[in-house]
Amino acid sequence: MKRSQDRRAAWTAGAVLLLLAVTAAAAPLLTPYVPDGIDLANRRAAPSFAHLFGTDELGRDVLTRTLFGARISLVIGLLAAAVTAVVGVTIGAVSGYVRGWIDNALMRLTDAMLSVPRLPLLMIAAAIFEPSVPALIILIGLAGWMETARIVRAEFLSLKEQTYVDAARAVGMQPVRIVVRHLLPGAAPAAVVAATLAVGRAIMLESAMSFFGVGIQPPQPSLGNMLYQAQTSMSTEPWLAFFPGMFIFLTVLTVYVVGADLGARELR
Amino acid sequence: MFRFVVRRVVQAVPLLVLISVLVFALIHAAPGGPLEMYLANPNVRPEDIERLRVALGLDRPITEQYLAWLKGFIVGEWGYSFTDGRPVLERLLERLPATLELIASAVLVAALAALPLGVFGALKKGGWLDHTTTVVSFAGISLPVFWVGLLLQLVFAVALGWLPSSGRASFGDGDLTDRLSHVIMPAIVLAAVHAAAWSRFLRSSMGTAVQQRFILAARARGIHERRVVWRHALQNALLPFVTVLMMDAAIMVTGAVITESVFAWPGLGSLFTEALARRDYTVLMAFLMMTSAAVVFLNLAADVLYHILDPRVSVR
């Protein structure tokens, strides 16, 4: 009884997150407009039945753009988290299993990456590459693997000391098999928690990069660049900033609540 | 103890060199250079640009430029700003107090918010208060900083007129109240992100502390519950909390980049955005090295502090 109560928040958050994701995925079915449908005769229209979230500076439907923007933002969040997880787990696993100078070199690189402030680094990096969706996914993903690598390495170090690993080694199991069969599953829960949190962080980083104009390029909407463009009209057309802002808020909030719940279970 | 500190400091040196290579390469890989800003002026001709490029040493090979920079950096000659010709160190130091003021205020705000949220969360795990604090604390990290910042400005400065919209002080330096009224909004915005993480952290370390044997013993001896919580459990949980606080304070410089830009705060963050826009290489390098070094050394300090305060942790 107590346990189910404990997790009510997480279940609610999970349900809301799922709803948001499904809405975004089904965007083309839910709205009669296209995201770049410019209608200069109908600019800055307040929310109405025709345009539930109003229209923007170019007369485009804000609801449509929010949903399509959420798609991009969610894709960036998920895939960047995947990049983070893959790179982090690989580096952590190699480091934790092989030890020696490779471990040392990899961990110093991790320390170095952790020490350089992340947003300034991303801002410089974004100036080098053409800001496309794949480029942003890779950049944001590469900016966050360090925590995962450390966690996985620590898990590996402690798991390696355990008797069943010794036993596996004693019966002549191949190192790769030991890693895949015994060590990785052991480190997986911690890595999953880290990856969940990385989704939320990636969405926030995309919006921060948009603030400096180096995020997703127009006319493609992302929640971040919509907010960025809405800055100028926050006091005259508040709906332009409100709806994408709420979407980011709800998405990231629910991701974090679910992630924290997974993390709490993991600790027990 | 002494040997431990020395060893850690020595380890930090190659780390910083590695960072400098990474950062130098990245900055110079970014398109454009310090001379491009001149192009906005129609009187500036290609021959002017070429003349400046040679004069500023930007025509030399990149490795040569790096080695020259590294040599200068080690002996304390950090060079001159490409923008205004003043020594880089002078430009950074004059911005430092503002950033420290903002970060100190933000740490204070975040700690004040995180303490009750974390403690009550830990005491009543699963209760309505715990759920509320969880949601409230996550809300802080789920809103884009610039969005919240502009919203606060519109409400408290433009609509209500209670607080100044931005800047560090009114003209003439202002008194304490004036300075507080300037710092409060940026500090809250900057604090929001960390308050959430800190309250989560405190909640879990308080949770652990409450379960510990000596706390149970204290309870068993009939010590009042309030005293148990505030004196014993909190004191125990505070130690790791303070170390996290120190490490995050260094990271706040990053968050300050956006906050300072939105609130026209005259600190290192706005210096960075300005220097990046003008590709002021020397200033960018010095800024990134200084912030990275701050992270490295605050981490180190946190470790050392941990060892001093908690004798149970072995120095090895």
Added chain:
Amino acid sequence: MTEVRRCVWFLATALIAAAGWVACGSDVGAAGPSNDLLIVGYDREPDLLNRFSTHILEDIHSCVIEGLTTTDENMNVIPVLATEVPTLTNGGVRLRADGGMDVIWKLRPNVAWHDGTPFTAADVKFTVEALNDPNYNPESTDGFDRIESVDTPDSLTAIVHYREIYAPYAIQFFRGTFPKHVLEGRDIDRAIDYNRNPLGTGPYRVAEWKTGEYILLERVPNYWRGTEYPKIRRLMFKFVANTNTRINQLRSGEVHVVALVPWDKAREVRETEGITLHRLVGNSYEHVTLNQREFAPFRDVRVRQALVHAIDRELIVNTILDGLAPVIHGPIQPPSWAFTDEVRHYPYDPGRASELLDAAGWRDADGDGIRERDGRPLSFTLITQAGYAIRENVAQTLQRQFRDVGVAMQIRMIDGTAISSLWFEGKFQAMLHWWHMPSDPEITLFFAKDRIPPAGRNINYIENDSLTALLYASDRTVDVDERRSLLWEAQRLLAELVPEIPLYNVTRLDAVPVNLLNFRGNPTNTGIFWNVHEWEIR
């Protein structure tokens, strides 16, 4: 539980009390503008106050350092430290038989630097020599490098000998001069005292520069125009880089003046009590550069003409720009004496655009909505500077309107520095941008065929012999009427060739207090402070 509750209440009360204390205690309503203090919200901190070394607009500088001439709100060149503008008619300009020319500057008597040292012709001579000294790195030596020498027959006369005829001579010294007695024999690049707090002759001097926050100017006691000038005692330039924050400060009364208000912020500023928007047609124009070298189809004049016909510029101006800036048809702007509107116009006409593209061989054969020729689609990328909401909106509208006639255009936003390096090397296909145009109508740098990068700014890569000849002829003509007719012909030719797509005039909006007298604005890079000595709060 009661324990917990009590603590929550305590904290809540404490927080509210603290907020209340701060809110009540602070005097936020801030003093309005007065003759004691006028606060200007400024978009960036200057790098240096040395007018020859800085690379940003010289608004603050121009309050301290005065030129021999300046340009007024109608772009006329007017004398400041000179007694008159030298011309052929008044004998101030002499054309030499060897093809060079001499300009005779008569200086105003009884003008002193702020430290009391008299301002003389020796300062003019020193300035020219300093700028031509290879050891000093000024931002630009344009014009100065054509000067052979300067003679100073008396302390108030400077005769400048040019090697060749140089038409924009009248604004050669609009940045003023260096004080010889301060800078002689010094490394000016490292003269931080002068570069941060320059000695001038103007109505103000620098009282305080608080880096990252503001520059405070205060009036000088014995200004040469008379002790009644300037009327305003102190002028503060407050640095607020973020445009939205700057406008918020204006609305909350923390700053009194904001120059160059973006058009999409005009509605908010208009609603602000005590503030008026001063509108002035500017000397710059937003346009789309069509790079013929990087995208070969632009070499066909029919394609370029079709692209202009495809755009509804009136619609863009009346919606996105809220009707605040007029559509224009060429590079020379209405405030210039050389401007003419009697050139070919290209009204919005998608039908005509399609005909022209058909005629040029671009047809949509595969029915995907995009025209192609020899199997290659008519598709290019437009770059523009990130951070300008209006530009992003205009770019997206152009994209739509081009698409309607079967032309595909991609948009790429690029940060200011990176975009400079791209255009400087000509590495782009099309670019939406504007130039700061000098007040003199010298446009050779932008359109002459030998001025393609790296030798100039002809980034359309237009190579037309008659245009080049016309432009060089106009640069070497000092007589105004003769020069005007040459430039009119050049403008007509440019309208036929359409090397670039002119969109609209960069019309200045300056937000100033309603009770500010004698504010006149300025369409050029001279800035709005050229007559700051007359400004007065009623």
